[in-house]
Amino acid sequence: MEGPSDSAELWRLTLQNSPIGMALVGLDGRVLMANRALADMLGYADDELCARGFQELTHPDDLEGDLELFSRARSGEIDTYRVRKRYRHARGHTVWCDLSVAAVRGPDGETLHFISQIIDVTEQREAAARLEAAHAALEREHHTLEAIFETVNVGLLLIGPDGRYERSNRRHRETMSLPFPDGHAGTAGQLGHVYFPDGRTLMGKEDMPSYRAVQGEEFDDYTYWVGNDPLSRAAFSTSARQVRGPAGERLGSVLAYQEITDLMRAMKVKDEFVSSVSHELRTPLTSVLGYLEILCDNDDLPEEVLDQLRVVQRNAVRLRSLLSDLLHVGQTDEGSLELQRVDLDLVALVHDAVEAARAFADASGVTVVTDLPPDGPALHAVVDELRIRQVLDNLLSNAVKYAAPGSSATVSLRATGDGSDGELELAVADTGRGIAPDEVDHVFTRFFRGGEALGQHIPGTGLGLDIVASIVAGHGGTVTVESELGKGSTFRVRLPRDAG
Template identity: 65%
Template sequence: MDVPSGDADLWRLMLQHSPIGMTVVALDGRLLMVNRALSEMLGYTQDELKRRGFQELTHPDDLDADLALFEQTLAGEIDSYRLRKRYLHADGSVVWGDLSVALVRDADGEPLHFISQILDITEQRHTEERLEAIFETVSVGLLLIGPDGTYERMNRRHRDTLAIPFPDGHEGAAGQLGHVYHLDGKTLMTREEMPSYRAVQGEEFDDYSYWVGGDPATRLAFSTSARQVRGPAGEPLGAALAYQEITDLMRAMKVKDEFVSSVSHELRTPLTSVLGYLEILRDRGDLPDDVRSQLRVIQRNAHRLQMLLSDLLQVGQAAELGNALQLEEVDVSSLLREAADAVAPGAEGLGIELVVDVPSRLVISADPQRIRQVLDNLLSNAVKYTPDGGTVTATLREEDDTLVIEVVDTGIGIAPDEVGQVFDRFFRGRQALDEQIPGTGLGLDIVSAIVSAHGGEITVASEVGEGSTFRVTLPCDAEPS
């Protein structure tokens, strides 16, 4: 191959000053030309490298793969190749290189020599190894899914648990059905509900909990989170999922709920008897005024205890609410007016203006008792946490086959760091505790469970000292979830 001297000199200058290791390799593997970058990378002088072949510089474990590609190129099966391989540094250490090789031929197509480019990726490889160690040793199952739903990579933790929901094996594609159940432990998930399928559809979520395993005695509970993976230009590359086993937590919660329900049942019977006899005593006409006043205090506190027991019972039954709903055609406008009438005397006594804005009639499919419970709780809370002279506004409307209920107050508000906890069981805000506002922290947990059981959603927006807005959305044709 004839190359004009000027072009040849330019090519040599480019090779020598390239920041990437470069070499011209003879057909027998000897290094004919070597640049400074490769010399510095491997710790040899350029003359020392030219007395060696690439075989001597390659780690023994990577030599066979390199030689196989080298021979394929010489045989004309491929024109070039690329691979990651290890090189032996002059001091005995290992250098990782990203090798690109192309074969140069003369005008008649006869092989002349190889041109190799080697990028030092040792630090990158060490980083990858550290990440790989973390990926494999964390106690959380990790899964990477491609944009087409194919499982691209998973760690050992996730691999070891796949046999529980999929005893016959997993095909490595999102949405495969198996022994995966909702939290009731009875209802199998559909393909659209599987966390892997949801993630491939572009959803991101946290704490999506469920049970896996066909045998209730040995099944496990998991909480899954998903995030979308995107390229530099925002193009979708798939999804990453993290699976945390929460079996012990779920079983402990079940035991706690059963205990709370059992104790509540046991206390309710004697309390009902106490309230009955209090009614009889108060009806007697021969009681002194001071005794009658004391009985009113006892009765008031006994009723508070009865309400607490009722809340505790409902908390214990929250997991089964979906199956317990009694759906029928319900006029929510009428229910909201009734709930407002119930809290009106208390609001009036505190000088709180109660505003109700509802259509004459708005009918949906729902459980009337449960929806009334939601309305009672939201309105009574709004009144309870609104100072004298404030305003509570309840509105109802329909938006795109969805019923929207909003209860807005000008009350004490909720601190930003507490907003995310208001629907947690037994949670009470700092300000409510400081001002000794009575409550158990169970009402909003029950409200959230009822709304969720109807397939709806409840959210809150709040500002300290300005008030809160609770927003409930319900499908107009609810099905128990």
């Protein structure tokens, strides 16, 4: 059996080797015994630590509260207490600790000394402080985003992967009564008073922007009208993006709705004005050109006068071409672009168009060549002859206009697929200036003119390629462009051979 001395030694060894800071503290606050863990924690040697009282080791800001608890325990009012406090390290910095104190009393109940357990929680506290700061930053970010979400003048809508509306902002909620006067069920694809840009054709479920977004589509500037009353309806431009998780899984869709009613009405007024003016000018211009033709055929006029008349005639012809372009744009917008389809040999059409452009090309120092099937059967397609000739004339005119003297333009034609089910590809390639990469996607936009054309003062209205695109689309075909700045451009028109 162990004796009292053995128990004391066992206790001393337990105290010294504890991984937790331990100390015996006298009634005056002096450290009677401290283990190695506590000495390492505060940066003192064992004897240095025992030469001090806890008052010297405690941070001044925490001393008053610690003394009060120590006094209450010494008087017997409490047996234990626990407090989080700061100690001063031997090197001067602060150590945050969790202190637990218990009074050791004699048989008569008198307090003999105190046993203290000290755990270093500095890293824990610093981590908590960082976490708290991060939480505060997130809260500020949340409130900022919430304010932006609710105050922007753009309707915002979040849709879950199941098609249910999860959240929308004030602006979106304000506009919902126009397309859905009887209320909305909060699911994507619900039909209402939503019309295509023509303002007459109602959208089906598959065309609704919310339904398209739920199907995984992303798009920009999807325009339409909402509202049953043409006088009070509104126009919107909508964009959609997919929301994805860390692994790429789809979490939902976000849609942004921008009202563009004033812009759409202004464009309609502009187009109506252009169309009206074009019609009104065409009649007197036709008369002017007729009389100019008569005058230019008059051999009795002096040559000097005839030269001046021919200048007037060339400019009048150019003005007629511009009016024709404007009328074409108006017809396209009204949906009244009519196509008179015939079974046409496109090889012959290409020959005629190239011969017609040769004079302009020769004057510009540009060589125009063809790459056509050699002595083979004619390549036929059911198309509108005048409209397809207009496409070819516009592409050839651009190829020559934007080419440098000494360069060339090539018109090629080839068949793809078999029989009448295939397509014809008509390409016009030039070795001219080319198109800047940031402008390629805009060349078919109405009234768009590239920086090169503006800088070189090359005449044009920016309507030619828009007209090309609308005619090709009317035939059920496609037109694309490949270009490299300084090396030239290639425009490819694909047309179905059969009108369907």
